[in-house]
Amino acid sequence: RLNHVMEAVQKAAHLVQQILAFSRQQRGRRHPVHVHSVLENVVRDLSRSWSRAIDVRLEVAITESAVLAEASDIERIIRNLCENAVRAMEDQGGILTLEVDRVQLTDKNLPPFPGIRPGPHIQLVVSDTGIGMTEDVLEHLFEPYFTTRSFGSGLGLAVTHALVRSLHGAILAESESGKGSRFTVLFPETAAQVEPVRKAEEQSKVVSSRGGRILFVDDEESLAQLGKQMLESMGYQVTVETQSSRALRLFQRNPEVFDLVITDMIMPEMNGDVLSSELLSIRPDLPIILYTGFSDQISEQRALELGIRAFRTKPLLMRDLAQTVDRVLQEQ
Secondary structure (H helix, E strand, C coil), X not given: CHHHHHHHHHHHHHHHHHHHHHHCCCCCXXXXXXXXXXXXXXXXXXXXHCCCCEEEEEEECCXXXXXXXXXXHHHHHHHHHHHHHHHHHCCCCEEEEEEEEEEEECCCCCCCCCCCCCEEEEEEEEEECCCCCCHHHHHHCCCCCCCCCCCCCCCHHHHHHHHHHHCCCEEEEEECCCCCEEEEEEEEEXXXXXXXXXXXXXXXXXXXXXXXXXXEECXXXXXXXXXXXXXXXXXXXXXXXXXXXXXXXXXXXXXXXXXXXXXXXXXXXXXXXXXXXXXXXXXXXXXXEEEECCCCCCCHHHHHHCCCCEEXXXXXXXXXXXXXXXXXXXXX
């Protein structure tokens, strides 16, 4: 039952992320990302819930080429396309083919899409042998809230289209009723190198052995205690405050006692960005992690400009929290 609750929470968080991805104007920092690595992780995660009647075939022709993006955006694009394909085959099964390759676009083979330019591109193809789509459905496919199902938000493909365009890429949908569908996505390739990332398990071990004092601030008592439990399980000493003004007074009395501050954004007396600014005015080298459910008052870019080391969205998961804490403290 707890597993079912967790799945429901993650689906709700995924829906909120879809809405935010479609509506937000400011983006976070972009880094070189290997599309094939993200693809493999998404398929490994999603395939647990797919019917055994669906045969998944991965065809990765490149392993080094990268695109400049947020990994979460590439993940959302792949996830949405995969989920759309699986729904088209859920009644009778079929073959889901996922391809990653490198293509060179020239003036002669340039797709007719605004913003896309000649040059090397990473090509992602997601195709299925499902029920396919009519010409009328194809015409409205990327419109917000358009759906042929009796349930669902109708945001998945609209979000996918918006994300691809924001990355200066292109997406093409081809389908015929009863004969499956094929989505081709083109991302401009970047010459920048992808930084190696340690496995999450290794990062968790580093955090567990590090130790230190953390001030955790959240006006929701249950979330504050949950954060405390997770951090203490990693080997930290944690002080919890549910009032931002009280957290500020505590810090003022002894600014050097804490190695890190983690704070929520929206709080009754003083928001997390204001609290962070006050803390940094006392101790400019203080590492701070700011997290939020959603607020139009703050973005990752704005948080970094304030001197905050990391910006995360709820829900806080143990693995993600461990990775973020470890990275922020290693930057000291």
